[in-house]
Amino acid sequence: MIHATDIFNKWALVGKDEGMEKHHASAVKEMLSYLIKGQLSPFTFIDAGCGNGWAVREMRAHTLCQKALGVDGAEYMIRNAKAIDPEGDYVRADLFNWTPTEKVDYIHSMEVLYYFENPADIIHHMKSNWLKPGGKMIMGVDFYKENETSHSWPTDLNTHMTLLSELEWESIFMNNGFSNIEKFRANVKGNKPGTLVISGVFDNDEQC
Numbered sequence: 001m002i003h004a005t006d007i008f009n010k011w012a013l014v015g016k017d018e019g020m021e022k023h024h025a026s027a028v029k030e031m032l033s034y035l036i037k038g039q040l041s042p043f044t045f046i047d048a049g050c051g052n053g054w055a056v057r058e059m060r061a062h063t064l065c066q067k068a069l070g071v072d073g074a075e076y077m078i079r080n081a082k083a084i085d086p087e088g089d090y091v092r093a094d095l096f097n098w099t100p101t102e103k104v105d106y107i108h109s110m111e112v113l114y115y116f117e118n119p120a121d122i123i124h125h126m127k128s129n130w131l132k133p134g135g136k137m138i139m140g141v142d143f144y145k146e147n148e149t150s151h152s153w154p155t156d157l158n159t160h161m162t163l164l165s166e167l168e169w170e171s172i173f174m175n176n177g178f179s180n181i182e183k184f185r186a187n188v189k190g191n192k193p194g195t196l197v198i199s200g201v202f203d204n205d206e207q208c
Contacts, residue, residue: 002159004115005073008051012076017052020111027140027187027195028055028110034184035106035138035199042066044104046130049073049112053081053090059108060088071098096122099129107137110195114143114162120172127176131202137178138199140186144169147193169198179203 011017032055036043042064047055050070060068069089072078078092091098095112107126113119123137131137143150145165154161164172166183173181178200188194 002157004159005075007157007159008072008074009076012052012074012080017077017080020051021054024110024140024195025054027197028108029058030186031108031110031138031140031195031197032058034197035108035136036062036064039064043106044102045069045106045108046071046100046104048095048107048109048126048130050081050090051077053085053088055108055110056081056088056090057085067104069100069104071095096125103130103132103135105132105135107131107135109137109139111140111142113139114141114164115160117160117162119162119164119169120175123172124176127178127202133202135202136199137173137202138197139169140195140197141169142195144196146196166196169196173198173200176200177203 044066045059045068047070050056050072053070056068056070059065070081071091071093073094075092078090081088081090107130113122116122127137143153143161143163145163151163170181170183181200184197185194186197
């Protein structure tokens, strides 16, 4: 099997990162708008699996954003991000082995978490080591059980993907101690099921 970061490196080298940006733009904009709805105070933000950094740039343009940082395991995705945005803050790192110098208010992740063998573990790591108490995490995936057309992707790409249902993703957030958990589908068009979105707040009283 091919490691997911190797696939993304190849895509970055041939410009497929731009196609990913266009393909996911509607869902991600919907997610980001939901994430910061009603925001009145300055905030900080991490995009986990940032690709060429387009969501980071989107958030950094917000007047209340103090810092937006992108982290990705694919070297050439990060190179592309830095080439597009030399002043931006982008880090090439294994998400499991990286922690920010300061915890943040918001974590965003799009089309990343199912590449992990156990998504619950990476979500726990992010919540415990990246997110401030009271902060919010939001994730989006197109590969999930209810989206049957996605089920061939692991074979098509010859890479590992963990197939979970909407309820199983929601349960991961519950079991990791998130509160105010919300679930919805973004960018639903016609018969297409759209992107599954889960968000939750790191409860101030949670000690997991």
